[in-house]
Amino acid sequence: MITNLAPPPGYAPSDPPPLGPARGLVSRVEEAVIERPLSEVVAAVDAARLEDWIDGSGSLPGVRGTCVLRGERFDAPGSRHMVFLTDGTTVVEQVLDKHRGPDGYGFRYQVWDYSTPAAKPLRYGLGAFAYTPLDGGNTHVRWTYAFELRPDRFPGLLGPRLGGWLLKKALLDGAYAQWMRGSLARLKAIAER
Incomplete structure (x- = not known):
């Protein structure tokens, strides 16, 4: 796997779309318990490359590498990187906010500039990770x-509800x-090593 790739020739960075109200978003939540203390999990997450834990074994692509577009690394709010997927497409992600303390660790990020035609109906994605300590050191x-x-493309043109x-x-x-x-299972395996 390769990290530190370069944007495609002629790529012109675009600003992220403005965030709309949360009630207009279509979401999915997945959860896991990692059998390690919060500090060890955060250290493992910080050290892991995206291409090591994003699952590409199913019908959706994995990650081939990344390229930092803004900031020294994809970490602090405002930092931005391009993600190169194993199917040859790309997306851009930007950290929106981050919290780190004894009560937990978390960050939110926005995804846009999808190069895959399959994502044409999407205006943007919004991801959030929350890591919380549990009793027993997990x-x-x-x-x-x-x-x-996007309200002008199917299925968005049917309205937000349908x-x-x-x-x-x-x-x-x-x-x-x-x-x-699959990605959470990979992250769990990395953190529990």
Whole structure:
């Protein structure tokens, strides 16, 4: 796997779309318990490369590498990177906010600039990770992924309610759920090593 790739020739960075109200998003939540203390899990997450833990074994692509577009690394709020997927497509992600303390660790990030035609109905994605300490020295991980549909493309042109329901049934409850679960299983394995 390769990290530190370069943007495709002619790539012009775009600003992220403005965030809409949370009630307009179609979301999926997956959770896992990692049998390690919070501090060890956070250290493992900080050290892991995205391509090591994002699952590409199902119908959705994995990660081939990344390229930092803004900031020294993809870590602090405002930092941005391009993600190169194993199917040859790319997305851009930006950290929105981050919290680290004894009560937990978490961050939110926005995803946009999808190069795959399959994502044309999506205006943007919004991801959030929350790591919380549990009794017994374990850590609970909650990963939320949500999308805002474009109102001028199917299924968004059917309205947020029906279009969102179709997106959830066609993608989020199927291939996307499998991809998120597989990725969390990989992250758990990395942190428990």
